[in-house]
Amino acid sequence: MFHLQRDNEGGELSLNAFKLNRLRKSIFAKFALSFIIAGLVPLLAVSFFSLNTFGNYMERYSINNFEQMVMNAGNNVDALYTKYNTISKLMYSYGQQEGYGQLAKRLAEGAPDNDYQIIASVDELLQTVVATDVHIRSAVFVFPDGSYRDMNRTGSRIDFRYAFPLPEWKTALIENPNQLVMMPTHHQDYYLNSGTTVLTFARNLIDVVGSAGLDGKVAGSLYMDIALDAFEEIFQRLTIDSHDGMYVVDENGWILFSNKKERIGQSFQTSASNEHQYVIQNLPNSGWHVIGEVNKEELLSKINGTKSTITIVILLSIISLVIVAVWFSNNLSNPIRVIIQHMAKVESGDFDTRVQIRSPNEIGMLARGFNRMSDRLKSYIDEVFVAQIKQKQAELTALKSQIRPHYLYNTLEVIRMSAVANDDDEVADMILALSRQLKYVLDYGEETVTLLDEKTNIEQYFKLMELRYGEHRLAMDIRIKGELLGCQLPKLSIQPLVENAIYHGIMPKTSKGTIRISAEMAKGRLVITVDDDGIGMDSEKLEQLRGKLQGNIPLEQGNGGIGIKNVHDRLAALYGAEYGVHINSTQNIGTSIRLYLPYQERVLGND
Numbered sequence: 001m002f003h004l005q006r007d008n009e010g011g012e013l014s015l016n017a018f019k020l021n022r023l024r025k026s027i028f029a030k031f032a033l034s035f036i037i038a039g040l041v042p043l044l045a046v047s048f049f050s051l052n053t054f055g056n057y058m059e060r061y062s063i064n065n066f067e068q069m070v071m072n073a074g075n076n077v078d079a080l081y082t083k084y085n086t087i088s089k090l091m092y093s094y095g096q097q098e099g100y101g102q103l104a105k106r107l108a109e110g111a112p113d114n115d116y117q118i119i120a121s122v123d124e125l126l127q128t129v130v131a132t133d134v135h136i137r138s139a140v141f142v143f144p145d146g147s148y149r150d151m152n153r154t155g156s157r158i159d160f161r162y163a164f165p166l167p168e169w170k171t172a173l174i175e176n177p178n179q180l181v182m183m184p185t186h187h188q189d190y191y192l193n194s195g196t197t198v199l200t201f202a203r204n205l206i207d208v209v210g211s212a213g214l215d216g217k218v219a220g221s222l223y224m225d226i227a228l229d230a231f232e233e234i235f236q237r238l239t240i241d242s243h244d245g246m247y248v249v250d251e252n253g254w255i256l257f258s259n260k261k262e263r264i265g266q267s268f269q270t271s272a273s274n275e276h277q278y279v280i281q282n283l284p285n286s287g288w289h290v291i292g293e294v295n296k297e298e299l300l301s302k303i304n305g306t307k308s309t310i311t312i313v314i315l316l317s318i319i320s321l322v323i324v325a326v327w328f329s330n331n332l333s334n335p336i337r338v339i340i341q342h343m344a345k346v347e348s349g350d351f352d353t354r355v356q357i358r359s360p361n362e363i364g365m366l367a368r369g370f371n372r373m374s375d376r377l378k379s380y381i382d383e384v385f386v387a388q389i390k391q392k393q394a395e396l397t398a399l400k401s402q403i404r405p406h407y408l409y410n411t412l413e414v415i416r417m418s419a420v421a422n423d424d425d426e427v428a429d430m431i432l433a434l435s436r437q438l439k440y441v442l443d444y445g446e447e448t449v450t451l452l453d454e455k456t457n458i459e460q461y462f463k464l465m466e467l468r469y470g471e472h473r474l475a476m477d478i479r480i481k482g483e484l485l486g487c488q489l490p491k492l493s494i495q496p497l498v499e500n501a502i503y504h505g506i507m508p509k510t511s512k513g514t515i516r517i518s519a520e521m522a523k524g525r526l527v528i529t530v531d532d533d534g535i536g537m538d539s540e541k542l543e544q545l546r547g548k549l550q551g552n553i554p555l556e557q558g559n560g561g562i563g564i565k566n567v568h569d570r571l572a573a574l575y576g577a578e579y580g581v582h583i584n585s586t587q588n589i590g591t592s593i594r595l596y597l598p599y600q601e602r603v604l605g606n607d
Contacts, residue, residue, distance in 0.1 A: 086130050141221070144218065155205075173221055181202045181203065247292075255264060275295060488601070515532050535588060
């Protein structure tokens, strides 16, 4: 029992080794492996190079895009500063009428606080300032003696208990008497029930009229509270991830505004870790900075996600490549296996086997060649065994074919002589014409005749038609030069055209019709023309008939055209595609058919 089991295992191993060796040598395995290697190696190389290039490009693109976003934000913030700087200078354009002079000069001269014209001008100035920009929450003008006039967008007033302006604000204006001074972000606590976070811009009003330069006497100070919505509008146009930060920082490092609200009003500090990258845009007009803070890990995670998607697509492409390689190799090798199986059948003597492969490629050509080889082998073998029997049968058939026409000619001659004996000349003439036609058609001699022979046959055929339909319906005019009567052409090349002209052209019309036959030489070719003045045909029927001649339309479609098609195919097969039948027709005018043949002359009387 143990030895039997070992023998079975050894047999299975040998069988598996045989199958594996056969698979290695098969065209399927070689072609599939070659296809996979030829497609997989370039795909992997291109994918690896493209993935690295794409990752580096996406990283550079993301950083550049963030830098561009910081630069745009900086330009907008700097433009915002310039706008409020311009608004603060509006107080220099306000003056007094009726000889009072400009506002700064009048205040510098020590005008009384109760001067209603000055107060009206200051109120008008404040109202204009507040109305100039929607983000200006309030405007305050402080006189040199510390009194002030204020204007708030909501209509509220400064709490009289609050010391306005703050001492540090006054100090900042004293240190920068001719500049626009910005006060860091703070709450608007000096207005009752406000609590709004604002940014304050302040500028001194200098008496430039009463002094020689810009170092004149300070006639007052203008304070403007700007809502942080002005920066919010700028930041809303930016695409900032929640992990990234965008900061507007003044020259002292205080955060004036940020998308991270909790950091507004704090001192800006860079991250101690290396997880952030910073982009700084310096603002030339204000001295501020716009700082962008991007999280590297989040930035790379997006790029890595895109890389993962591309990697999955590449893996799917590789799998598809392997599947296509196996499928293509299998489709190539399977027909070859089928041919090998049929070859084994032919080898065993079965010559009736056929390979059923209809593909137009080389495998299909091989299968059709194999089928033709089988047919020829079978025919050769059959020829060896039945050659004598077929030869006897052919001789008997030929003898019968010779006997039948002679019997038919003799019978027609007996009938004709009976008609002559009974003085029925018309019937005798018809039988004579029919007998000559049958002799011409059934003659087993050469298939190529002279134009004279063809002309004689046409005359005999037309005589029968004339006797049948009468001279009042048909007429024929043959004009062929004598030197062309010796030209050779296939037998029965013209008669089908004449028959077509009679039945399809002349018979359908009510009046008499004429058929004209002519021959001429043109460019080394013999051109025979058969014209009729019958009913003709419209363009649709003409194109259909031409299509039948060219083989584009089957003969079963439509009526007629079989005889003309037969003549055309015979000429094209004998002499080439440039020879054959050409048709032109006009409805109610007639039809013209031309035969183009090579010029081949045979001297009359030599046969």
